[in-house]
Amino acid sequence: MKLSFQLAFRNLMGAGLRTWLNVGILTFTFLVILFYNGLLDGWNLQAKRDAINWEFGYGQFQHKNYDPYNPFSLQDAHGVFNIRNTSGLIPLLIRPALIFPNGRMLSVTLKGLPKNQQLLKIPVDQLNEQVGAIPVAIGKRMAKTAKLSLGDEISLRWRDKNGTFDAANVKVDAIFNTTINTVDQGQIWMRLADLWRITGMNNEATLMIADQPMPDSSFKDWNYVSQEKLLQNINDVIEVERASAKIIYFILLAIALLAIFDTQVLSVFRRQKEIGTYIALGMTKSDVIGLFTLEGCMYSLFSMLLGTLIGMPLFGYLSQKGISFGAFTADLGIGMGNRIYPSFSPSLLISSALIIIISATIVSFIPARKIVTMNPIDALRGKLQ
Secondary structure (H helix, E strand, O other), X not given: OHHHHHHHHHXXXXXXXXXXXXXXXXXXXXXXXXXXXXXXXXXXXXXXXXXXXXXXXXXXXXXXXXXXXXXXXXXXXXXXXXXXXXXXXXXXXXXXXXXXXXXXXXXXEEEEEOOOOOOOOXXXXXXXXXXXXXXXXXEHHHHHHHOOOOOOEEEEEXXXXXXXXXXXXXXXXXXXXXXXXXXXXXXXXXXXXXXXXXXXXXXXXXXXXXXXXXXXXXXXXXXXXXXXXXXXXXXXXXXXXXXXXXXXXXXXXXXXXHHHHHHHHHHHHHOHHHHHHHHHOOOOHHHHHHHHHHHHHHHHHHHHHHHHHHHHHHHHXXXXXXXXXXXXXXHOXXXXXXXXXXOOOHHHHHHHHHHHHHHHHHHHHHHHHHHHHOOHHHHHHOOOO
């Protein structure tokens, strides 16, 4: 085995530029596969973390009439909860409403959270009680859409528990920045006590958000939705991206493997005398096939070494500094920040390396099988059988 490695290494070094062209394209393919998968993993982790911190918590108990995809369900999606039986749950009341900024009318979703809650990053703790306008918090995208700034007062109209329209002025006391579109766009946040007071829905909520892992169970009028299910949309988006990326992987890998295949075919054709010499010196045809296959495998090993030398500093820098995609990502509707930090796990590194090594070994073995049909005498003469 040691002799085979020595012969394979010597033959590859003797091939010169042809070897390094094959190694170069394999290295490029390896780095592209690693980079894109690392980018998707980083995006996935970041999107899930932001969704948990801003919206989902550890799961939700949703009122039986609540449908997140039907805004018309909000009017009836609320119910009384028992504080003693809902320990560890943070109530969230959601009501449809209208605002009238600068003479315009915008449909919004009015949400109330307890001021002392620590689970979600919504800055309701910055809303202090004041005389006159009700203090509210909005996201940066909402502020841009409605053309609002800190301190602005606007008219708000809503329906109380009896369905009667009511109105009051609200004041923008906090503007926050988040990657979660469903927390920002078209959303107005206020203290739950204020929302209870203006709607008359004391001790009522639309959702109850768990601040710790909860058993998968439901109770009267409330249906439990686990954190995993709430994050399913993010997982689906990432899987779609992975599927489309596989097309790119396949094309790049096919080009790299085709180059190795052509090199091996040419080697078997041009190195007939060398093959005959190996057999004459006592190597079996299987040993010679193994030698040629090992040469192809060593292309991938060299590419792994070169890829490590290039990739470690490059990917380490990207993991620390992130990759900026600009402000346009804020309007995609999912948790994608302006800067994504790729994540390169050991399993990702190992799986990507194995794909390259196994593929290169297989395409090297296919043309090497021709050696089985060769007559050693004809091979020494440089003629195929």
